[in-house]
Amino acid sequence: MQLTRNSIETARGPSDWFTGAVYIDALAAPSASSRLSANSVHFTPGARTAWHTHPNGQTINVTEGIGRAQRRGGPVEEIRPGDRVFFEPGEEHWHGAAPDRFMTHLAMLDVDEEGNNATWGEHVSDAEYTVAPSSP
Numbered sequence: 001m002q003l004t005r006n007s008i009e010t011a012r013g014p015s016d017w018f019t020g021a022v023y024i025d026a027l028a029a030p031s032a033s034s035r036l037s038a039n040s041v042h043f044t045p046g047a048r049t050a051w052h053t054h055p056n057g058q059t060i061n062v063t064e065g066i067g068r069a070q071r072r073g074g075p076v077e078e079i080r081p082g083d084r085v086f087f088e089p090g091e092e093h094w095h096g097a098a099p100d101r102f103m104t105h106l107a108m109l110d111v112d113e114e115g116n117n118a119t120w121g122e123h124v125s126d127a128e129y130t131v132a133p134s135s136p
């Protein structure tokens with residue numbers, strides 16, 4: 001058993017990987033044979049990830065606010081608390097807040113053999129981001 005007290009500082013999402021202000025609280029980190037990585041990711045209005053992929057896929061579960069998510073070639077989807085999205089391994093996608101709302105999601109994935117959690121691409125442009133989302 002390893003108890004980690006509430007002592008890990010909230011991290012600012014790096015600007016290479018995100019547009020806008022994003023804050024990350026680490027929930028679980030890979031160690032030994034466990035590949036599980038879990039974070040609570042807080043997006044301020046308009047903030048979003050860059051385009052990226054995950055080697056073993058990723059599940060996000062929205063806990064607060066209203067957000068957006070899109071896979072390459074698919075519609076922009078509005079996502080709300082309780083909504084769960086699974087991105088397939090290697091599927092290019094982005095996720096973030098709605099333009100005028102905060103959004104928090106849990107992000108869960110298995111890192112690969114080298115400990116990598118994602119491969120990052122270009123930022124999501126304003127033109128890509130401002131497309132009207134599909135209604136739930």
Ligand code: MN
Binds near residue numbers: 095
């Ligand atoms: Mn992702």
